[in-house]
Amino acid sequence: MNKTQFRKGVALLALGALSWVGLSARSPQSPARAAAPPVQQLLATPQTVTIGYYDAAAPPKLRIKSGDVVQMQTLVACTPALLEEAGLPPAQVQPELRAIIQQVTDKGPGIHILTGPIYVEEAQPGDVLEVRIQAVKLAVPYSYNAFTPGHGALPNDFPYARMRIVPLDLKRLVGLFAPGIEVPLRPFFGSMGVAPPDVSGRISSYPPWINAGNIDNKEMVAGTTLFIPVHAPGALFSAGDGHAAQGDGEVDLKALETSLVGTFQFIVHKGQHLNWPRAETPTEYIAMGFDNSLDEAVSLATRNMVDFLVTEKHLSRDDAYVLCSVAVDLHVTQLVDGSKGVHAILPKSLFIAATRK
Template sequence: MPTPTTVAWGYYDAAAKPVLRVQSGDEVDVGTLITSTPSRLQGAGVDSADVQQSLRDIVDNVKDHGPGGHILTGPIYVEGADSGDVLEVRIESIDLSIPYAYNAFGPRSGFLPEDFPYSRMKIIPLDREKMVAHFAPGIDIPLHPFFGSIGDAPPAAMGRVSSAPPGIFAGNLDNKELVAGTTLYIPVWTRGALLEIGDGHAGQGNGEVDITAMETSLRGRFQLIVRKDLHAQWPRAETPTHYIAMGIDKDLVTATKNAIREAIDFLVTTKGLTRDEAYMLVSVSSDVDITELVDGNVGVHVMIPKAIFTH
């Protein structure tokens, strides 16, 4: 659970001190906090009593802030994991901790700052029974909670990196497909992997265009498995229905090319296709979708349907 001694505020870092040690195969329950502060939430209309005490404690007592804004829970040291491995993160369940979320944008963030050169913040009530968000009168959005950020430590040479841009260590992917029942595969870059989790979203569209989703606090149960048999340069994922290849870069075209190349590599190495066949198969069967446009590095992912493989 998030306390002043179990969170990393705004960074992924190979030098960070683990707050928990687990064995490969263990299940862990992880609570994560909304990416905001009590004063901002109350300023936007949240009742003082509805602000989590854990958020108050962390904001009051954590003085070691990284470059980013996310309060991440961890790092978790996974015994046996080391550079060159892959950490398989099975996302078993996700629950909503609080009955509200927020959405906000600012004058220098989001994908259309030239159109919206000012700040707005909106509190969105969440109905956890019906699993819908009451966005506005007449507009209810079905919830699909997921963690915007799940990552391990980047290579030590990268030092302490901001929690905002996703990268080879996964991190702030903001991929709406990573709901309960899905699995994220992350390249491991340092001993123990040093997993951090946070940036809970009650729901989001591909793109996350104004720079926030329905931001909220979540609890998740994860099984963590060290995969010595897998090796990867970029994160991948799997849902009950799709394989997901990912591309991440500052430039949208480069991120898109990376994602498609990752999809081709996946099809060649795991399904035995030739490179030409794999390129063709992506064209005729797989969706190239925008993950997010707003985190410094942008993301693109390719959804490869499992159902096309008949054996």
């Protein structure tokens, strides 16, 4: 994606007023008030994935309605040859991964294997897609990490390539990093996004943007909710880039990369005109910002949180800004995917009256 495409996308968004969906808002017909909908499945096959891009012109792999639940299989973003070269026994490579690498030839500039896209019938540009992450399950007992020359936070310190397999203990939920070192596992999808505006064309799956995508936000575990502005009919949601664990920053370009199975519920909020993705955990509100400049990503995330406090908590802009300074934590989501990511975290516990209701 070049700067001209970026400016065109932002110009489209500027046509709508900047506002956020109520973080706890649910429509009167919310599935939470009705019987649980059946769970549909979308497996990862050569016919149901895209590799390396988001695109408003991508044909949907599944059509659903607002409120539907989908269980999605996603695969580790790596070739079988590289996994085996790093020491993974060939028998542990998923057959689906072999088939996709062999058969999918239409690829974008990124490397992520994304399951989807899913077309949500009610979603139109100007709406917001609420993605409730109901479950995230580790699918294989291994992960990998790798760094390559010219990438990561310390490219001059590590001007060579390394890749290693990290076994996963699925019962104890730890990564067996090295003797005496175990990494607690908190599996999440590094990439969850919708199609960008059609004027942007096919964009790389690497940098996160207004369509979310490769946000690499480790807070997006099971039980959290992601809110994404819709830019194309049907939203066209895809997910992939499974992570068993990751540190904020993702400094060497990779997390503990692995295959996951996720269960998502999709709800459309009409006419909300959200400009940037945001999220909600059981205990926190999260505002996101992405830009090539880390300073600008900080500004975007902070501005989003200020706007939330004004529109949803009814503070003055001055008071919202002050509250951000005294109660909001800024985290560097990731530094290595072109656009830097920052997320602002606000504890729900601050709002005493709302908590007691």
